[in-house]
Amino acid sequence: MSRTKKRSGGVTMDHVAREAGVSLMTVSRVMNNVPGVKASTREAVMRAVKELGYSPNAAARSLARNGAGRIGLLYSNPSAGYLSQFLVGALDGAQTSGALLVIEKCDISPDSESAAIGRLIAGGVAGVILPAPHAESDRAIAALREAGVVAIAVGTGHARSDAHAVRMDDFAAAAEMTRHLVELGHRRIGFIKGAVNQTASVERLLGFETEIRRADPPAEPLVEPGDFTYRSGFEAAERLLTLEHPPTAIFASNDDMAAGALAAAHRRGLDVPGDLSVTGFDDTPLATAVWPELTTIRQPVARMAEAALRLVLQESRDPSRRDLRALIDQLLPHQLIVRASTGRVSDNS
Amino acid sequence: MSRTKKRSGGVTMDHVAREAGVSLMTVSRVMNNVPGVKASTREAVMRAVKELGYSPNAAARSLARNGAGRIGLLYSNPSAGYLSQFLVGALDGAQTSGALLVIEKCDISPDSESAAIGRLIAGGVAGVILPAPHAESDRAIAALREAGVVAIAVGTGHARSDAHAVRMDDFAAAAEMTRHLVELGHRRIGFIKGAVNQTASVERLLGFETEIRRADPPAEPLVEPGDFTYRSGFEAAERLLTLEHPPTAIFASNDDMAAGALAAAHRRGLDVPGDLSVTGFDDTPLATAVWPELTTIRQPVARMAEAALRLVLQESRDPSRRDLRALIDQLLPHQLIVRASTGRVSDNS
DNA sequence: AGCTTTTTTAATAGCGCTAACATCAATTTG
DNA sequence: CAAATTGATGTTAGCGCTATTAAAAAAGCT
Numbered sequence: 001m002s003r004t005k006k007r008s009g010g011v012t013m014d015h016v017a018r019e020a021g022v023s024l025m026t027v028s029r030v031m032n033n034v035p036g037v038k039a040s041t042r043e044a045v046m047r048a049v050k051e052l053g054y055s056p057n058a059a060a061r062s063l064a065r066n067g068a069g070r071i072g073l074l075y076s077n078p079s080a081g082y083l084s085q086f087l088v089g090a091l092d093g094a095q096t097s098g099a100l101l102v103i104e105k106c107d108i109s110p111d112s113e114s115a116a117i118g119r120l121i122a123g124g125v126a127g128v129i130l131p132a133p134h135a136e137s138d139r140a141i142a143a144l145r146e147a148g149v150v151a152i153a154v155g156t157g158h159a160r161s162d163a164h165a166v167r168m169d170d171f172a173a174a175a176e177m178t179r180h181l182v183e184l185g186h187r188r189i190g191f192i193k194g195a196v197n198q199t200a201s202v203e204r205l206l207g208f209e210t211e212i213r214r215a216d217p218p219a220e221p222l223v224e225p226g227d228f229t230y231r232s233g234f235e236a237a238e239r240l241l242t243l244e245h246p247p248t249a250i251f252a253s254n255d256d257m258a259a260g261a262l263a264a265a266h267r268r269g270l271d272v273p274g275d276l277s278v279t280g281f282d283d284t285p286l287a288t289a290v291w292p293e294l295t296t297i298r299q300p301v302a303r304m305a306e307a308a309l310r311l312v313l314q315e316s317r318d319p320s321r322r323d324l325r326a327l328i329d330q331l332l333p334h335q336l337i338v339r340a341s342t343g344r345v346s347d348n349s
Numbered sequence: 350m351s352r353t354k355k356r357s358g359g360v361t362m363d364h365v366a367r368e369a370g371v372s373l374m375t376v377s378r379v380m381n382n383v384p385g386v387k388a389s390t391r392e393a394v395m396r397a398v399k400e401l402g403y404s405p406n407a408a409a410r411s412l413a414r415n416g417a418g419r420i421g422l423l424y425s426n427p428s429a430g431y432l433s434q435f436l437v438g439a440l441d442g443a444q445t446s447g448a449l450l451v452i453e454k455c456d457i458s459p460d461s462e463s464a465a466i467g468r469l470i471a472g473g474v475a476g477v478i479l480p481a482p483h484a485e486s487d488r489a490i491a492a493l494r495e496a497g498v499v500a501i502a503v504g505t506g507h508a509r510s511d512a513h514a515v516r517m518d519d520f521a522a523a524a525e526m527t528r529h530l531v532e533l534g535h536r537r538i539g540f541i542k543g544a545v546n547q548t549a550s551v552e553r554l555l556g557f558e559t560e561i562r563r564a565d566p567p568a569e570p571l572v573e574p575g576d577f578t579y580r581s582g583f584e585a586a587e588r589l590l591t592l593e594h595p596p597t598a599i600f601a602s603n604d605d606m607a608a609g610a611l612a613a614a615h616r617r618g619l620d621v622p623g624d625l626s627v628t629g630f631d632d633t634p635l636a637t638a639v640w641p642e643l644t645t646i647r648q649p650v651a652r653m654a655e656a657a658l659r660l661v662l663q664e665s666r667d668p669s670r671r672d673l674r675a676l677i678d679q680l681l682p683h684q685l686i687v688r689a690s691t692g693r694v695s696d697n698s
Numbered sequence: 699a700g701c702t703t704t705t706t707t708a709a710t711a712g713c714g715c716t717a718a719c720a721t722c723a724a725t726t727t728g
Numbered sequence: 729c730a731a732a733t734t735g736a737t738g739t740t741a742g743c744g745c746t747a748t749t750a751a752a753a754a755a756g757c758t
Binding site for chain 4: 359362363374377378406408410412414537559604
């Protein structure tokens with residue numbers, strides 16, 4: 001008696017149905033774009049929806065669909081830019097497609113990963129999106145497969161034989177970046193590798209080496225290890241810059257390491273790009289938060305997340321194809337972003 | 350007939366109840382820590398839960414609770430570090446407390462904000478968390494109030510009279526940072542302001558000025574405008590460093606602007622911290638991704654998000670207090686993080 | 699013992715939505 | 729012209745969980 005309305009602002013399908021003068025089911029059909037509704041009816045429903053400001057209740061939908069449309073996302077790497085963009089993309093996609101994201105955190109240890117995967121499976125998700133580091137985990141993917149859950153690897157270096165993949169062409173992008181440097185006249189080029197357990201790192205290195213071999217006049221590659229952290233980039237650059245014949249350009253496998261290289265150069269009093277060109281990879285927010293702003297490769301992270309979401313949804317909808325395993329490998333376009341950190345090689349090197 | 354189990358991995362309360370030999374409702378009570386369950390029963394249920402790897406279905410729970418436990422989060426500012434940390438904190442909290450996060454994006458325009466708020470309300474959330482820029486929006490908070498939805502402002506400069514607040518003490522933190530610089534011997538200190546429409550910016554400036562006035566021997570403040578972007582920090586620093594008597598330290602109101610100041614200093618060939626100390630604010634990942642790493646204030650973003658979540662949940666549970674409006678203002682502790690970007694003032698300045 | 703008061707447990711009715719089937723008119727066909 | 733075929737909509741039965749009410753068991757009182 002105290003509260004007149006059960007819930008403020010709770011517009012349900014029932015209201016819409018009444019307003020449009022149709023049955024509940026028709027509204028559901030319209031909301032899900034199911035064919036077999038007369039155009040005029042559909043329009044009337046749409047009008048009612050707009051009128052009442054109705055928006056479907058994701059929880060109820062997920063429940064009714066019995067888990068289809070509920071999809072998991074495993075993350076571990078709160079590495080600023082990447083995760084943030086990825087989450088935003090995924091959330092966006094979830095909103096649009098009416099999916100329910102179940103986001104599960106874990107750290108890098110295999111145990112923690114397994115536990116998280118277990119929780120996801122027990123939670124009854126239809127599919128799981130595995131970004132960056134987890135996309136390489138055979139164990140995780142095997143567990144998912146066994147449970148009959150669709151797995152999507154995002155950001156791996158190449159397609160997988162046991163899961164769908166959404167990724168970019170790391171090889172081509174690295175080659176493109178290398179060509180950019182070669183065209184600027186650089187012939188002694190340092191390369192800072194990424195974490196070795198990620199296939200994307202390998203592809204980037206391969207792209208670099210392949211393109212270097214093509215250079216005419218020939219170019220000399222100077223490869224240093226790294227692990228995608230700022231510190232490792234700093235240290236690798238220090239090693240490169242203290243060589244007897246230091247490189248005139250450094251190609252770091254990601255923006256964090258490029259920022260480290262930048263710092264190392266500045267510390268030695270080198271001007272970028274006057275004395276040394278530096279390039280990154282990924283185009284995280286960091287790329288434009290350092291000086292000079294980094295020439296880098298734009299990885300369409302948000303779009304990848306969205307694509308992954310769509311893919312899970314689509315694949316989990318019809319279980320028929322599940323075993324035929326027409327594995328999908330979706331490649332998204334990247335882009336070379338030339339900013340202020342690269343320039344023509346100077347004469348006095 | 351083809352699929353033996355309705356859904357792979359779908360462990361429901363029913364299973365747990367059967368396993369533990371109790372009724373469904375008892376399991377629910379145990380899961381929600383409702384008192385009135387015999388200890389031995391509770392224990393048996395817990396064992397069954399663990400045994401079966403049961404985890405409650407957030408969607409179903411949200412539905413059954415009729416929206417209580419469904420809480421909204423409005424974001425707009427994909428500014429890398431902050432959002433990422435905030436989301437992680439909120440998602441974490443949601444997981445623990447069994448809430449269902451409804452995340453809604455909008456851009457900075459008032460129209461877009463109103464629309465997003467409208468969707469949230471129509472979605473029947475019990476409360477809405479408003480981080481950084483939206484926390485200042487009177488319009489948004491008014492709309493929420495009117496709909497009877499609990500609003501929590503996060504990261505404002507001071508408590509609000511119309512919404513609960515979760516925040517840090519920007520004034521005290523800025524004063525603390527200023528004291529740090531003064532103690533290092535700096536007497537000409539530049540300050541780069543944050544966006545003027547955020548009260549936190551004002552508090553930080555006030556904290557700075559108050560502490561400056563306390564300095565003995567007296568110190569001279571040099572205040573420049575900024576808007577929390579890297580570029581504005583760069584430009585403000587350029588202005589400061591081209592003064593006839595440039596400052597020996599620059600206190601930027603956030604890390605992005607500090608990174609800009611760092612770049613400006615490097616460009617002029619200044620050594621940090623040898624010739625110039627630079628400090629940031631927030632301790633975003635950027636703080637450790639520049640060289641030298643920034644002395645800054647650690648803002649417990651993730652914890653703030655979690656606290657906000659808890660607060661919404663708690664407040665929305667009993668609507669009785671809703672009108673008494675015992676507004677809560679929860680202050681979370683910050684921390685001065687001293688890194689390599691600040692040092693004792695040099696003699697030859 | 700017989701009764702009321704406290705615990706503790708069980709049963710029932712939805713929350714908002716969708717899948718699957720049922721219905722009913724408007725066609726088409728033998 | 730009755731029967732079979734469409735196309736558009738309506739009905740019914742849950743999805744997994746929680747609130748609420750009813751019931752049973754345990755404990756306290758005269």
